[in-house]
Amino acid sequence: MLHTLYMSFLARVRQTARDIRGDVRRAWLLVLLAGLSLLALNRLSWSGTPGDLLSVLAFVLIAIVLLSHVLRRVLLPQIRLGELQTLASRDPLASAVVFAAVILFKAVLIIAFVLMFTMPGHAASLPSGLPTHAYRNLPLLVAEQQRYWPEHPAPSVLAAQVEQETCIHLKSSRCWSEYAELKTAREQGIGLGQVTRTARFDTMKELKTRYGAQLAGWSWQQPYDPRLQARALVLQDRRCYQPLRGTANSHERLAMALNCYNAGPGMLAMSRARCAAQDGCDPGRWFGHVAVADGPSRKVGYGARSFHAISREYVSNIMLKRRTRYQFLDAVAV
Template identity: 45%
Template sequence: MLPKLAALYIPVLLAQVAALWSTMPAPSMLAAQVEQETCVTLTSSKCWNPHAELKTAREYGFGLGQLTVTKEFNNFKAAKTWDKSLANWQWSDRFNPKMQLGALVAYDRNLYDSIHFGATSDDHLAFMFSAYNGGLGGVLKDRVLCEHTGGCNPDVWFGNVEKTSFRARTAVSGYGQSFFDINREYVANVVPEHSRREKYLFMDKEKK
Protein backbone atom coordinates (compact mmCIF):
# COMPACT_ATOMS: atom_id res chain seq x y z
CA MET A 1 0.00 0.00 0.00
CA LEU A 2 1.35 3.40 -1.00
CA PRO A 3 1.59 6.23 1.50
CA LYS A 4 -1.36 8.62 1.13
CA LEU A 5 0.53 11.45 -0.59
CA ALA A 6 2.77 9.23 -2.73
CA ALA A 7 0.15 8.78 -5.45
CA LEU A 8 -0.04 12.58 -5.76
CA TYR A 9 3.69 13.14 -6.18
CA ILE A 10 4.91 10.00 -7.98
CA PRO A 11 3.82 11.45 -11.37
CA VAL A 12 5.82 14.60 -10.54
CA LEU A 13 8.84 12.48 -9.70
CA LEU A 14 8.54 10.48 -12.92
CA ALA A 15 8.25 13.70 -14.90
CA GLN A 16 11.44 15.03 -13.32
CA VAL A 17 13.24 11.77 -14.02
CA ALA A 18 12.16 12.01 -17.68
CA ALA A 19 13.32 15.62 -17.88
CA LEU A 20 16.57 15.45 -15.91
CA TRP A 21 17.78 11.84 -15.88
CA SER A 22 16.03 9.77 -18.51
CA THR A 23 18.60 6.97 -18.24
CA MET A 24 17.99 6.44 -14.51
CA PRO A 25 17.68 2.63 -14.37
CA ALA A 26 15.31 2.32 -11.39
CA PRO A 27 12.96 5.22 -10.54
CA SER A 28 11.49 3.00 -7.83
CA MET A 29 14.68 3.64 -5.84
CA LEU A 30 14.07 7.38 -6.00
CA ALA A 31 10.56 6.90 -4.65
CA ALA A 32 11.97 4.74 -1.86
CA GLN A 33 14.46 7.52 -1.21
CA VAL A 34 11.66 10.06 -0.77
CA GLU A 35 9.97 7.67 1.64
CA GLN A 36 13.23 7.18 3.54
CA GLU A 37 13.69 10.95 3.79
CA THR A 38 10.17 11.80 4.95
CA CYS A 39 8.34 8.79 6.40
CA VAL A 40 9.00 7.91 10.00
CA THR A 41 5.86 5.84 9.51
CA LEU A 42 3.77 5.43 6.37
CA THR A 43 0.86 7.23 8.05
CA SER A 44 2.92 10.14 9.37
CA SER A 45 1.76 13.59 8.26
CA LYS A 46 5.30 14.21 6.98
CA CYS A 47 5.31 11.13 4.75
CA TRP A 48 5.74 12.23 1.11
CA ASN A 49 4.87 15.76 2.26
CA PRO A 50 6.76 18.65 0.59
CA HIS A 51 6.27 20.61 3.81
CA ALA A 52 8.15 18.02 5.87
CA GLU A 53 10.84 19.65 8.00
CA LEU A 54 13.59 18.40 10.29
CA LYS A 55 14.98 20.80 12.86
CA THR A 56 17.83 19.85 15.17
CA ALA A 57 20.63 21.80 16.82
CA ARG A 58 22.87 20.63 13.99
CA GLU A 59 20.73 21.13 10.89
CA TYR A 60 17.54 22.18 9.17
CA GLY A 61 16.16 19.92 6.47
CA PHE A 62 13.04 20.34 4.38
CA GLY A 63 10.97 18.80 1.64
CA LEU A 64 10.72 15.52 -0.21
CA GLY A 65 14.49 15.20 -0.48
CA GLN A 66 15.24 16.86 2.88
CA LEU A 67 17.65 19.47 1.52
CA THR A 68 19.90 20.34 4.42
CA VAL A 69 21.12 23.68 5.71
CA THR A 70 23.76 23.82 8.46
CA LYS A 71 26.36 26.32 9.66
CA GLU A 72 28.89 24.55 7.45
CA PHE A 73 26.92 24.16 4.21
CA ASN A 74 23.70 25.15 2.49
CA ASN A 75 22.33 22.54 0.09
CA PHE A 76 19.46 24.77 -0.93
CA LYS A 77 21.94 27.28 -2.31
CA ALA A 78 24.03 24.48 -3.80
CA ALA A 79 20.94 23.01 -5.51
CA LYS A 80 20.80 26.01 -7.81
CA THR A 81 23.99 24.72 -9.44
CA TRP A 82 22.88 21.10 -9.84
CA ASP A 83 20.74 21.76 -12.91
CA LYS A 84 19.77 24.84 -14.92
CA SER A 85 16.11 24.21 -14.12
CA LEU A 86 16.89 24.97 -10.46
CA ALA A 87 18.90 28.16 -11.01
CA ASN A 88 16.09 30.56 -10.12
CA TRP A 89 14.57 28.58 -7.24
CA GLN A 90 13.76 30.98 -4.40
CA TRP A 91 13.79 30.26 -0.66
CA SER A 92 10.22 31.55 -0.39
CA ASP A 93 9.23 28.77 -2.83
CA ARG A 94 11.23 26.04 -1.10
CA PHE A 95 8.14 23.89 -0.47
CA ASN A 96 7.43 23.55 -4.20
CA PRO A 97 7.28 19.74 -4.79
CA LYS A 98 8.34 19.96 -8.44
CA MET A 99 11.49 21.87 -7.52
CA GLN A 100 12.22 19.62 -4.55
CA LEU A 101 11.98 16.48 -6.68
CA GLY A 102 14.00 18.15 -9.42
CA ALA A 103 16.73 18.82 -6.87
CA LEU A 104 16.65 15.23 -5.64
CA VAL A 105 16.88 13.80 -9.17
CA ALA A 106 19.58 16.25 -10.28
CA TYR A 107 21.74 15.70 -7.20
CA ASP A 108 21.46 11.92 -7.50
CA ARG A 109 22.30 12.14 -11.20
CA ASN A 110 25.36 14.28 -10.58
CA LEU A 111 26.60 11.97 -7.82
CA TYR A 112 26.01 8.95 -10.06
CA ASP A 113 28.04 10.57 -12.83
CA SER A 114 30.85 11.35 -10.36
CA ILE A 115 31.12 7.73 -9.25
CA HIS A 116 33.19 5.63 -11.62
CA PHE A 117 33.08 2.39 -9.67
CA GLY A 118 30.57 -0.28 -8.75
CA ALA A 119 30.71 -3.94 -9.71
CA THR A 120 27.04 -3.93 -10.70
CA SER A 121 24.36 -1.36 -11.42
CA ASP A 122 22.97 -1.82 -7.91
CA ASP A 123 26.42 -1.31 -6.39
CA HIS A 124 26.85 1.90 -8.40
CA LEU A 125 23.47 3.14 -7.17
CA ALA A 126 24.19 2.06 -3.59
CA PHE A 127 27.37 4.17 -3.56
CA MET A 128 25.33 7.06 -4.96
CA PHE A 129 22.68 6.86 -2.24
CA SER A 130 25.34 6.60 0.46
CA ALA A 131 26.87 9.78 -0.97
CA TYR A 132 23.49 11.55 -1.03
CA ASN A 133 23.03 10.78 2.64
CA GLY A 134 26.55 11.25 3.93
CA GLY A 135 28.65 12.94 1.27
CA LEU A 136 30.77 11.68 -1.61
CA GLY A 137 33.93 12.25 0.40
CA GLY A 138 32.72 9.78 2.99
CA VAL A 139 32.13 7.14 0.32
CA LEU A 140 35.61 7.60 -1.09
CA LYS A 141 37.19 7.28 2.38
CA ASP A 142 35.17 4.16 3.10
CA ARG A 143 36.40 2.58 -0.13
CA VAL A 144 40.01 3.31 0.83
CA LEU A 145 39.45 1.56 4.16
CA CYS A 146 37.90 -1.37 2.30
CA GLU A 147 40.94 -1.57 0.02
CA HIS A 148 43.10 -2.03 3.11
CA THR A 149 40.79 -4.60 4.70
CA GLY A 150 41.39 -8.24 3.88
CA GLY A 151 38.65 -9.82 1.77
CA CYS A 152 36.90 -6.50 1.09
CA ASN A 153 36.11 -5.57 -2.52
CA PRO A 154 35.99 -1.74 -2.90
CA ASP A 155 33.73 -2.03 -5.95
CA VAL A 156 31.04 -3.96 -4.09
CA TRP A 157 28.75 -2.19 -1.63
CA PHE A 158 26.70 -4.93 0.01
CA GLY A 159 28.75 -7.03 2.41
CA ASN A 160 31.94 -5.16 1.52
CA VAL A 161 32.23 -1.33 1.65
CA GLU A 162 28.94 -1.44 3.53
CA LYS A 163 30.87 -3.00 6.44
CA THR A 164 33.92 -0.69 6.44
CA SER A 165 33.76 2.96 7.39
CA PHE A 166 35.48 5.85 9.10
CA ARG A 167 32.06 7.15 10.19
CA ALA A 168 31.36 7.44 13.91
CA ARG A 169 29.53 4.45 15.36
CA THR A 170 28.25 6.06 18.54
CA ALA A 171 24.68 7.35 18.70
CA VAL A 172 24.30 11.07 18.03
CA SER A 173 22.09 13.21 20.25
CA GLY A 174 18.85 14.07 18.48
CA TYR A 175 19.15 11.20 15.99
CA GLY A 176 19.10 8.08 18.16
CA GLN A 177 21.61 6.35 15.89
CA SER A 178 25.23 6.73 14.84
CA PHE A 179 26.01 8.36 11.52
CA PHE A 180 27.36 4.98 10.38
CA ASP A 181 24.08 3.23 11.15
CA ILE A 182 22.02 6.02 9.58
CA ASN A 183 24.02 5.86 6.36
CA ARG A 184 23.97 2.09 6.03
CA GLU A 185 20.27 1.86 6.88
CA TYR A 186 19.59 4.52 4.23
CA VAL A 187 21.06 2.40 1.44
CA ALA A 188 19.53 -0.84 2.74
CA ASN A 189 16.07 0.75 2.74
CA VAL A 190 16.32 2.11 -0.80
CA VAL A 191 18.27 -0.23 -3.10
CA PRO A 192 17.15 -3.87 -2.53
CA GLU A 193 13.82 -4.84 -4.07
CA HIS A 194 12.56 -6.20 -0.75
CA SER A 195 12.88 -2.89 1.08
CA ARG A 196 10.93 0.36 1.03
CA ARG A 197 11.42 0.14 -2.74
CA GLU A 198 9.15 -2.90 -3.15
CA LYS A 199 5.88 -0.94 -3.23
CA TYR A 200 7.25 1.32 -6.00
CA LEU A 201 8.56 -1.30 -8.43
CA PHE A 202 5.66 -0.58 -10.78
CA MET A 203 7.38 2.73 -11.59
CA ASP A 204 10.24 0.93 -13.33
CA LYS A 205 7.77 -0.74 -15.68
CA GLU A 206 5.99 2.56 -16.36
CA LYS A 207 9.30 4.18 -17.29
CA LYS A 208 9.98 1.47 -19.88
Protein backbone atom coordinates in the same frame (compact mmCIF):
# COMPACT_ATOMS: atom_id res chain seq x y z
CA MET B 1 -44.48 27.42 -50.79
CA LEU B 2 -41.11 26.45 -52.21
CA HIS B 3 -40.04 30.08 -52.18
CA THR B 4 -40.96 30.35 -48.47
CA LEU B 5 -39.01 27.18 -47.61
CA TYR B 6 -36.06 28.44 -49.63
CA MET B 7 -36.05 31.82 -47.88
CA SER B 8 -36.35 30.11 -44.48
CA PHE B 9 -33.47 27.80 -45.31
CA LEU B 10 -31.37 30.72 -46.58
CA ALA B 11 -32.06 32.71 -43.41
CA ARG B 12 -31.00 29.75 -41.27
CA VAL B 13 -27.78 29.33 -43.28
CA ARG B 14 -26.95 33.01 -42.87
CA GLN B 15 -27.63 32.86 -39.14
CA THR B 16 -25.45 29.77 -38.79
CA ALA B 17 -22.67 31.48 -40.74
CA ARG B 18 -22.89 34.52 -38.44
CA ASP B 19 -22.77 32.22 -35.39
CA ILE B 20 -19.74 30.38 -36.77
CA ARG B 21 -17.92 33.64 -37.51
CA GLY B 22 -18.63 34.83 -33.97
CA ASP B 23 -17.45 31.54 -32.50
CA VAL B 24 -14.28 31.61 -34.59
CA ARG B 25 -13.51 35.17 -33.48
CA ARG B 26 -13.99 34.24 -29.81
CA ALA B 27 -11.90 31.08 -30.25
CA TRP B 28 -9.04 33.02 -31.84
CA LEU B 29 -9.14 35.60 -29.05
CA LEU B 30 -8.89 32.82 -26.45
CA VAL B 31 -6.05 31.12 -28.33
CA LEU B 32 -4.24 34.45 -28.62
CA LEU B 33 -4.71 35.07 -24.89
CA ALA B 34 -3.39 31.58 -24.12
CA GLY B 35 -0.33 32.15 -26.28
CA LEU B 36 0.39 35.51 -24.68
CA SER B 37 0.06 33.87 -21.26
CA LEU B 38 2.61 31.23 -22.18
CA LEU B 39 5.05 33.91 -23.37
CA ALA B 40 4.53 36.44 -20.61
CA LEU B 41 4.31 34.22 -17.57
CA ASN B 42 7.56 32.45 -18.38
CA ARG B 43 9.38 35.78 -18.43
CA LEU B 44 8.12 37.23 -15.14
CA SER B 45 9.32 36.67 -11.60
CA TRP B 46 6.66 35.07 -9.39
CA SER B 47 8.29 35.11 -5.91
CA GLY B 48 9.35 31.50 -5.96
CA THR B 49 6.47 30.08 -7.99
CA PRO B 50 7.83 28.87 -11.35
CA GLY B 51 6.59 30.73 -14.39
CA ASP B 52 6.10 27.54 -16.34
CA LEU B 53 3.63 26.27 -13.73
CA LEU B 54 1.61 29.50 -13.81
CA SER B 55 1.61 29.62 -17.59
CA VAL B 56 0.33 26.07 -17.81
CA LEU B 57 -2.37 26.92 -15.27
CA ALA B 58 -3.44 29.98 -17.28
CA PHE B 59 -3.40 28.00 -20.52
CA VAL B 60 -5.53 25.23 -18.99
CA LEU B 61 -8.07 27.70 -17.60
CA ILE B 62 -8.39 29.38 -21.00
CA ALA B 63 -8.72 25.99 -22.68
CA ILE B 64 -11.45 25.06 -20.22
CA VAL B 65 -13.45 28.18 -21.06
CA LEU B 66 -12.97 27.55 -24.78
CA LEU B 67 -14.02 23.90 -24.54
CA SER B 68 -17.06 24.71 -22.43
CA HIS B 69 -18.16 27.33 -24.99
CA VAL B 70 -17.69 24.93 -27.93
CA LEU B 71 -19.51 22.12 -26.15
CA ARG B 72 -22.37 24.43 -25.19
CA ARG B 73 -22.73 25.53 -28.83
CA VAL B 74 -22.78 21.90 -29.97
CA LEU B 75 -25.30 20.69 -27.39
CA LEU B 76 -27.51 23.79 -27.33
CA PRO B 77 -27.21 25.26 -30.84
CA GLN B 78 -30.62 26.95 -30.80
CA ILE B 79 -29.90 29.06 -27.72
CA ARG B 80 -28.11 32.34 -28.42
CA LEU B 81 -27.32 34.53 -25.44
CA GLY B 82 -27.40 37.67 -27.59
CA GLU B 83 -30.97 37.00 -28.67
CA LEU B 84 -32.02 36.46 -25.06
CA GLN B 85 -31.06 40.05 -24.35
CA THR B 86 -33.48 41.22 -27.07
CA LEU B 87 -36.24 38.88 -25.94
CA ALA B 88 -35.90 40.04 -22.35
CA SER B 89 -37.85 43.21 -23.18
CA ARG B 90 -40.83 41.06 -24.28
CA ASP B 91 -40.76 38.30 -21.70
CA PRO B 92 -38.12 39.04 -19.03
CA LEU B 93 -39.00 36.09 -16.78
CA ALA B 94 -38.73 33.44 -19.51
CA SER B 95 -35.52 34.98 -20.84
CA ALA B 96 -34.04 35.11 -17.35
CA VAL B 97 -34.86 31.44 -16.74
CA VAL B 98 -33.26 30.34 -20.02
CA PHE B 99 -30.25 32.59 -19.45
CA ALA B 100 -29.73 31.20 -15.92
CA ALA B 101 -30.05 27.63 -17.22
CA VAL B 102 -27.40 28.23 -19.89
CA ILE B 103 -25.02 29.84 -17.38
CA LEU B 104 -25.55 26.92 -14.99
CA PHE B 105 -24.88 24.49 -17.83
CA LYS B 106 -21.60 26.27 -18.69
CA ALA B 107 -20.60 26.36 -15.02
CA VAL B 108 -21.11 22.60 -14.76
CA LEU B 109 -19.00 22.08 -17.88
CA ILE B 110 -16.20 24.27 -16.51
CA ILE B 111 -16.21 22.42 -13.17
CA ALA B 112 -16.08 19.09 -15.00
CA PHE B 113 -13.12 20.23 -17.10
CA VAL B 114 -11.34 21.62 -14.02
CA LEU B 115 -11.68 18.25 -12.28
CA MET B 116 -10.41 16.51 -15.40
CA PHE B 117 -7.37 18.76 -15.84
CA THR B 118 -6.42 18.85 -12.15
CA MET B 119 -6.28 15.08 -11.66
CA PRO B 120 -2.65 14.20 -10.87
CA GLY B 121 -0.82 12.81 -13.89
CA HIS B 122 -0.63 9.00 -13.90
CA ALA B 123 -2.61 8.88 -10.62
CA ALA B 124 -5.18 6.53 -12.10
CA SER B 125 -2.43 4.07 -13.06
CA LEU B 126 -0.81 3.99 -9.63
CA PRO B 127 -1.51 0.92 -7.52
CA SER B 128 -3.46 1.11 -4.28
CA GLY B 129 -1.76 1.04 -0.91
CA LEU B 130 0.70 3.88 -1.46
CA PRO B 131 1.01 6.79 1.01
CA THR B 132 -1.74 9.35 0.43
CA HIS B 133 0.49 12.19 -0.81
CA ALA B 134 2.33 9.85 -3.19
CA TYR B 135 -0.67 9.99 -5.52
CA ARG B 136 -0.01 13.71 -5.91
CA ASN B 137 3.79 13.87 -5.83
CA LEU B 138 4.97 10.55 -7.29
CA PRO B 139 3.86 11.56 -10.83
CA LEU B 140 5.90 14.76 -10.42
CA LEU B 141 8.95 12.76 -9.37
CA VAL B 142 8.59 10.40 -12.34
CA ALA B 143 8.19 13.35 -14.72
CA GLU B 144 11.38 14.98 -13.39
CA GLN B 145 13.27 11.68 -13.61
CA GLN B 146 12.18 11.22 -17.22
CA ARG B 147 13.17 14.78 -18.04
CA TYR B 148 16.57 14.96 -16.30
CA TRP B 149 17.65 11.33 -15.95
CA PRO B 150 15.70 9.22 -18.46
CA GLU B 151 18.32 6.45 -18.41
CA HIS B 152 17.96 5.92 -14.64
CA PRO B 153 18.39 2.14 -14.14
CA ALA B 154 15.69 1.83 -11.44
CA PRO B 155 13.26 4.74 -10.82
CA SER B 156 11.82 2.79 -7.88
CA VAL B 157 14.93 3.80 -5.94
CA LEU B 158 14.02 7.49 -6.25
CA ALA B 159 10.51 6.85 -4.94
CA ALA B 160 11.82 4.74 -2.06
CA GLN B 161 14.27 7.52 -1.27
CA VAL B 162 11.45 10.06 -0.93
CA GLU B 163 9.66 7.65 1.40
CA GLN B 164 12.83 7.26 3.49
CA GLU B 165 13.33 11.02 3.68
CA THR B 166 9.75 11.98 4.57
CA CYS B 167 7.91 9.04 6.16
CA ILE B 168 8.20 8.42 9.87
CA HIS B 169 5.48 5.92 9.06
CA LEU B 170 3.32 5.48 5.96
CA LYS B 171 0.22 7.08 7.55
CA SER B 172 2.11 10.20 8.66
CA SER B 173 0.67 13.48 7.39
CA ARG B 174 4.17 14.45 6.23
CA CYS B 175 4.81 11.20 4.35
CA TRP B 176 5.50 12.07 0.69
CA SER B 177 4.60 15.70 1.46
CA GLU B 178 6.47 18.73 0.15
CA TYR B 179 5.93 20.21 3.64
CA ALA B 180 7.87 17.45 5.43
CA GLU B 181 10.42 19.19 7.63
CA LEU B 182 13.10 18.32 10.17
CA LYS B 183 14.26 21.27 12.22
CA THR B 184 16.67 21.06 15.13
CA ALA B 185 19.27 23.34 16.66
CA ARG B 186 21.81 21.58 14.42
CA GLU B 187 20.06 21.48 11.03
CA GLN B 188 16.97 22.13 8.94
CA GLY B 189 15.73 19.79 6.21
CA ILE B 190 12.71 20.42 3.99
CA GLY B 191 10.70 18.63 1.36
CA LEU B 192 10.69 15.42 -0.64
CA GLY B 193 14.48 15.11 -0.59
CA GLN B 194 15.01 16.89 2.74
CA VAL B 195 17.32 19.51 1.28
CA THR B 196 19.42 20.53 4.28
CA ARG B 197 21.26 23.48 5.74
CA THR B 198 23.45 23.66 8.83
CA ALA B 199 26.06 26.04 10.19
CA ARG B 200 28.63 24.24 7.98
CA PHE B 201 26.82 23.74 4.67
CA ASP B 202 23.75 24.67 2.66
CA THR B 203 22.69 22.01 0.15
CA MET B 204 20.13 24.23 -1.58
CA LYS B 205 22.72 26.95 -2.12
CA GLU B 206 25.16 24.42 -3.59
CA LEU B 207 22.49 22.98 -5.88
CA LYS B 208 21.43 26.41 -7.11
CA THR B 209 25.05 27.33 -7.81
CA ARG B 210 25.38 24.24 -10.00
CA TYR B 211 21.84 24.11 -11.45
CA GLY B 212 20.71 27.73 -11.35
CA ALA B 213 18.53 27.63 -14.47
CA GLN B 214 16.82 24.36 -13.53
CA LEU B 215 16.07 25.49 -9.97
CA ALA B 216 15.19 29.14 -10.64
CA GLY B 217 12.63 30.46 -8.19
CA TRP B 218 13.52 27.98 -5.44
CA SER B 219 14.79 29.46 -2.18
CA TRP B 220 14.65 29.04 1.58
CA GLN B 221 11.99 31.75 1.57
CA GLN B 222 9.90 29.73 -0.96
CA PRO B 223 11.03 26.10 -0.49
CA TYR B 224 7.76 24.17 -0.82
CA ASP B 225 7.39 23.66 -4.58
CA PRO B 226 7.17 19.84 -4.94
CA ARG B 227 8.28 19.84 -8.56
CA LEU B 228 11.49 21.73 -7.77
CA GLN B 229 12.07 19.51 -4.74
CA ALA B 230 11.73 16.41 -6.94
CA ARG B 231 13.97 17.98 -9.60
CA ALA B 232 16.66 18.73 -7.02
CA LEU B 233 16.54 15.15 -5.75
CA VAL B 234 16.93 13.72 -9.27
CA LEU B 235 19.79 16.10 -10.12
CA GLN B 236 21.60 15.40 -6.87
CA ASP B 237 21.28 11.61 -7.24
CA ARG B 238 22.45 11.81 -10.85
CA ARG B 239 25.44 13.89 -9.77
CA CYS B 240 26.36 11.18 -7.25
CA TYR B 241 25.77 8.26 -9.62
CA GLN B 242 27.44 9.31 -12.84
CA PRO B 243 31.06 9.76 -11.63
CA LEU B 244 31.15 6.37 -9.86
CA ARG B 245 33.54 3.90 -11.45
CA GLY B 246 34.57 0.34 -10.71
CA THR B 247 31.24 -0.84 -9.30
CA ALA B 248 30.13 -4.44 -9.80
CA ASN B 249 26.75 -3.55 -11.33
CA SER B 250 24.05 -0.88 -11.40
CA HIS B 251 22.50 -2.21 -8.16
CA GLU B 252 25.75 -1.67 -6.23
CA ARG B 253 26.32 1.63 -8.00
CA LEU B 254 22.87 2.92 -6.98
CA ALA B 255 23.53 1.90 -3.39
CA MET B 256 26.78 3.88 -3.38
CA ALA B 257 25.05 6.87 -4.97
CA LEU B 258 22.53 6.83 -2.11
CA ASN B 259 25.38 6.82 0.40
CA CYS B 260 26.90 9.74 -1.47
CA TYR B 261 23.57 11.60 -1.20
CA ASN B 262 23.30 10.90 2.52
CA ALA B 263 26.89 11.16 3.75
CA GLY B 264 28.59 13.05 0.94
CA PRO B 265 30.96 12.01 -1.88
CA GLY B 266 34.02 12.46 0.32
CA MET B 267 32.74 10.03 2.94
CA LEU B 268 31.85 7.47 0.26
CA ALA B 269 35.34 7.76 -1.23
CA MET B 270 36.86 7.25 2.22
CA SER B 271 34.74 4.15 2.86
CA ARG B 272 35.69 2.62 -0.51
CA ALA B 273 39.38 3.35 0.10
CA ARG B 274 39.29 1.73 3.52
CA CYS B 275 37.44 -1.25 2.07
CA ALA B 276 40.11 -1.63 -0.64
CA ALA B 277 42.79 -1.74 2.08
CA GLN B 278 41.11 -4.68 3.80
CA ASP B 279 41.56 -8.29 2.76
CA GLY B 280 38.43 -9.73 1.19
CA CYS B 281 36.65 -6.37 0.91
CA ASP B 282 35.60 -5.39 -2.61
CA PRO B 283 35.34 -1.60 -3.12
CA GLY B 284 33.12 -2.27 -6.14
CA ARG B 285 30.38 -3.73 -3.95
CA TRP B 286 28.36 -1.93 -1.32
CA PHE B 287 26.46 -4.71 0.43
CA GLY B 288 28.70 -6.80 2.67
CA HIS B 289 31.79 -4.88 1.59
CA VAL B 290 31.92 -1.05 1.56
CA ALA B 291 28.88 -1.01 3.87
CA VAL B 292 30.84 -2.69 6.67
CA ALA B 293 34.02 -0.71 6.15
CA ASP B 294 34.89 2.31 8.28
CA GLY B 295 33.71 5.71 7.15
CA PRO B 296 31.47 8.03 9.17
CA SER B 297 32.06 8.22 12.91
CA ARG B 298 30.90 5.28 15.00
CA LYS B 299 30.19 7.62 17.90
CA VAL B 300 26.56 8.21 18.84
CA GLY B 301 24.93 10.77 16.54
CA TYR B 302 21.14 10.94 16.55
CA GLY B 303 19.34 9.09 19.30
CA ALA B 304 21.28 5.95 20.16
CA ARG B 305 22.66 5.45 16.62
CA SER B 306 26.07 6.38 15.26
CA PHE B 307 26.56 8.34 12.07
CA HIS B 308 28.09 5.18 10.58
CA ALA B 309 24.95 3.16 11.36
CA ILE B 310 22.65 5.91 10.10
CA SER B 311 24.45 6.16 6.73
CA ARG B 312 24.39 2.38 6.25
CA GLU B 313 20.78 2.02 7.35
CA TYR B 314 19.77 4.78 4.91
CA VAL B 315 20.96 2.70 1.96
CA SER B 316 19.60 -0.65 3.13
CA ASN B 317 16.18 0.80 4.00
CA ILE B 318 15.81 2.26 0.51
CA MET B 319 17.31 -0.56 -1.56
CA LEU B 320 16.09 -3.59 0.39
CA LYS B 321 12.94 -2.55 2.27
CA ARG B 322 11.11 0.44 0.80
CA ARG B 323 11.94 -0.07 -2.86
CA THR B 324 9.68 -3.11 -3.33
CA ARG B 325 6.62 -0.87 -2.94
CA TYR B 326 7.57 1.07 -6.08
CA GLN B 327 9.07 -1.55 -8.39
CA PHE B 328 6.17 -1.14 -10.82
CA LEU B 329 8.02 2.03 -11.89
CA ASP B 330 10.95 -0.04 -13.15
CA ALA B 331 8.67 -2.06 -15.41
CA VAL B 332 7.28 1.18 -16.87
CA ALA B 333 10.81 2.56 -17.37
CA VAL B 334 11.90 -0.53 -19.28
